Amino acid sequence: MAQTHPHRRGRKAPPKPAGSDPRAIAADIVASVCERHTPLAAALEAAVPATAKLDPRDAALARAIARVTVRRRGDIDWCLSRLMTKALPKKAVEVRAVLRISAAQLLFMRQAEHAAVSLAVTLLKGDPGTAGFSGLTNAVLRRLIRERDELLAALPADANTPPWLYARWVRAWGSEGAAKLAAAHREEASLDLAFAGPDVARPEGAVPLPTGGVRLPVSDVTAIDGYAEGGWWVQDAAAQLPAVLLGDVAGKRVLDMCAAPGGKTMQLAAAGAHVTALELDADRAARLAENLARTRLADRVEVVVGDALKAEGTYDAILLDAPCSATGTMRRQPDVAWSKTEKDIGLLSHLQRELLKRAAGCLAPGGTLVFATCSIEPEEGERQVEYARKHLPQLALSPITDGPAAPFATEAGVMRTLPFMPVGEAQGLDGFFAARFTRTG
Template structure:
């Protein structure tokens, strides 16, 4: 064995340093997102299967997510210390990315960061990784406070919204967002504010900046709340309290279903994903809220009768939740946006007939792309002359969020910046004429 090792030009190495498996899983996660286009959350189970416990899985996720948040800046540092750029998918580049992000963003000591990364390039460019990392550490490099957005995303958003939005989006990307809670009993807002030390932007909402694991927080086990960004609470707020029978389409994992039920509606929640519906059912049970849950594709399903209101939380590119899911900025391309917009148009056209005359249709997407918001609403209103926009009534929207002159709601980066920001959403409420 010793002869074979020497003959191959390699020296024997001891066991990997403690923490190396979590770094190996982080590279698997990055590969899944950047090379295969998978969502970070979807790739998590497979990438971390070999890890022994939750803390290691959490560390792998944190390293991968922060690497994606800082990717252009990390790559610029790496390129500044190599004679020629490494290929984007090179093992050395991946290893350097996670070593640097640990030191520069996550507070890991340099010796620990490089020691747990070098085993990942055994049989490869180990000397290169060690040399580039050492050069950068000796140069005392830092990351700018405000991350650089991926170039393709910045150009697309600049064309749609202008320079200020791009600047606001980068600033909003600089840190993970606060945690927003939707409450199962709005009368308990003051109590939960006291227990969590949070802030409130609207009835039935609490915002928490400093917190531990969600499941350990006050009120979780008692079903007092669920996690829901304040912008995501707007669609149900536009429908209002005691709305009668509401169809919540594409409903899972159920934040809007629970919100509508808490507001007194009789809710039928429809979604095609059984795994996501399981989360919805679990959340309904935990919060003691009631809804009828149906597994079905809304492009094939048909309700027995029209409803008083229909809420379409349409499948979309999800670029509006990039602060929480930085992988979307690397997975979403114009072709995906166009594909999702086409699906949204088909769902809107089909579901419009499920609204009673005089009833309300709410269309929403967590997207920052006009094709999945403003353009969609304009095209629908041209096609369906029996619908008109209903602007939000006074006091309905959360503090600091306003409707446009057209009557719809568009949340953008920079909105509520002094209170923790909000996700990017488009929401429009339309009434069907009798």
């Protein structure tokens, strides 16, 4: 739902002009994400009651503006900073949001110029708390139109990435790799699907993926036939690879240690495993159970609400898709870049080591463990293998040499995907790390 701003409490806000509502809702979403650090997915969900009152095309426009603005936040701020002599006051949350969504429309969506400027000014004039910024906004946006091509041509490779994160990428992947990562995150990701069985019909126009899934150019799940029938679910190509690394799991007891949102759980169940899906968050576990019911895979899975650090039992195979900084998912979750800190990476890498130790204790002799993270930070991937080698001698690395993950295997025998890499006939996938171990004793 659109946020109620403090200065509006106690009096009725002036009615917004016809046609401005999609942009007003988009501005509220952007303010929630960029100023109040709400995850984009949660902010979009909170806006559903407001968008439901709009014409479907206007509702789609509100969501599109919000997504583009959050995705290109760094680029937008860089451009605006070249057009303003001083930054807006910190408390000017609504003004900043309106400027950002208007710049997104003019720079990257090529919306009608007059409408974008006029509606921005009207939105600000409609509230006494922001009306004083309408003249500045008008001047900045009109100058943006005049200088748009020059600004876009001058955009630095690192403009859309927080400096601390871009510096990490340069150290880890080199200057060229960092620039490619930043460029990949500027683009909206395609839609990847995984299937509950080989006989499920593939949507028309789908590009096959080496994982057995497919890729579609659309991003709206509701536009695809067959969702209600439960034959498929949304899952990035890279996220489909870790479960495949466990090999033939038919009839085996498999523990999915950090199961939600459940794509990998469903992969394992579809492959014939008897899965224990362990999830700490009860709400996420409930959504996982709902998806299992929809895909008719529930009878092969036991969903358990519990802490993976306290996992018990012995299993033939374990999938540990560990909590991480999620920097590999920025194509799909563009707010991640701005919601994490370098300190988070250190804390999460420590948690991952503790989970690895617990997983090793639950793995049967001869069993297979796959450790994975959706991060492109070496501390949450390659360096965890070094940790296991030193501190978990019962785990022997099982190098990746074949199967759909083989094209992403490094010289060390682990899997590393980066968002700018091709996957089969398609281009781009989430950044993922995965290592496979066998318990020797």
